[in-house]
Amino acid sequence: MKAFKHRVDDFFKWVKGTELVELDEIDITEDPVRPELSLEFRKSYSRKIYGLKYEDQIEGIICVAYCNDVPQSVRELDLISQNAHLQNNFTTAVAYTVWSRKRGAGKEIMEKLLAHLKEKENIERVVTLSPLTPMATHFHIRNGAKLIQHNPTTQNFEYSL
Secondary structure (H helix, E strand, C coil), rough: CCCHHHHHHHHHHHHHHHEEEECCCCHHHHCCCCCCHHHHHCCCCCCCCEEEEECCCEEEEEEEEEEECCCCHHHHHHHHHHHHHCCCCCCCCEEEEEEEEEHHHHHHHHHHHHHHHHHCCCCCEEEEEEEEEEHHHHHHHCCCCCCEECCEEEEEEECCC
16 A cells, blocks of 8 residues: 555656656657658647656657648648648647657646647647547547547547637
8 A cells, every 4th residue: 555655646746747848859760650750840830849848858749730720631731730830820739649758648748738728829729630540549538539530541639728
């Protein structure tokens, strides 16, 4: 029982000690979802890379494109985010890849991202561009998202703001 209490205390210390930070660089080969997307792609046209930082370590990573519509493919994500950037019209945050280096970091980074996006006046929706895998489906549903669209090669989930 004492060991269990210690693990619970450590977990809550970890959750309270994490913060969302914007990253300039990541090792894209670590990305289990979209390792083919270059660092330049992830940082251009108002796209952002966020990390879940605990102490001096990055425990989770999420890449977000700021758009004005919901893309059905990576190609559409590229075009829609470019268009939104040129028009300076961002209403939808699209999380297109997320991974963790520590158990629980994926869920925690999603929660931190949602809290961050709630503070942005212009963001009305938070959606994903997720692969058609059981792991992606379970992750998003378990974390409170709803499936809004099933596409030929992807699926979109929406989180409440």
